[in-house]
């Protein structure tokens with residue numbers, strides 16, 4: 522469904538992501554883990570066509586048969602928020618502070634989903650993330666966890682084939698984290714969406730992902746099923762990550 526092949530990201534001639542290759546199959550939940558600065562977010566941004574101007578990507582990212590690295594901005598923006606959706610760490614960056622959240626959800630529903638009026642669909646989406654009463658609220662009136670649930674409702678609005686989450690719960694309280702993770706899991710399961718989940722938190726990937734990719738200094742150094750990577754890590758770096766985490770090293 523999405524195939525990343527030999528992806529590199531450069532700042533000038535300095536490679537920040539080097540020769541990264543992986544696939545995410547339809548409906549699959551894959552985790553991208555590694556320490557801060559290992560290149561996880563840049564990999565996701567390159568896949569989404571959201572790299573800042575000073576960076577450039579080489580290699581290949583094929584999504585539903587289409588080469589994204591050479592796609593026009595117009596094609597990319599048609600894909601984003603449609604077949605390809607993303608949830609970032611900081612929900613305020615994805616929301617318009619001046620618009621009621623119900624309207625923001627309604628506006629994200631694309632025309633082809635116009636069976637029911639967008640307002641009703643938006644309300645149903647908000648209910649599905651446990652927010653039946655926030656339609657007329659502004660983002661600042663909500664808690665961080667509620668805002669992230671609104672962002673999730675927007676990301677899921679058009680039943681994306683692939684949802685990319687970049688540290689979606691890192692900024693939230695621990696109790697709220699679990700709730701948002703569950704909503705992500707239910708949301709992708711109901712739609713058979715694939716999930717690429719970026720985090721440095723191994724307890725989170727253990728709960729969410731079927732397969733893991735481990736990044737170090739811009740490269741993928743290990744890959745396997747979640748169970749394999751967390752119980753029989755092959756790379757020294759993965760062992761260190763496990764030792765440094767709260768996970769019971771099995």
Ligand SMILES: Nc1ncnc2c1ncn2[C@@H]1O[C@H](COP(=O)(O)OP(=O)(O)OP(=O)(O)O)[C@@H](O)[C@H]1O
Pocket residue numbers: 532537555556557558559560561562563564573575576721
């Ligand atoms: N616009 C940029 N220009 C130059 N270097 C950058 C730029 N953006 C990121 N980098 C560098 O690229 C490397 C990878 O960054 P990236 O944000 O992908 O890491 P990460 O694994 O997602 O870490 P974090 O969890 O902290 O977000 C880092 O060393 C970072 O400093």
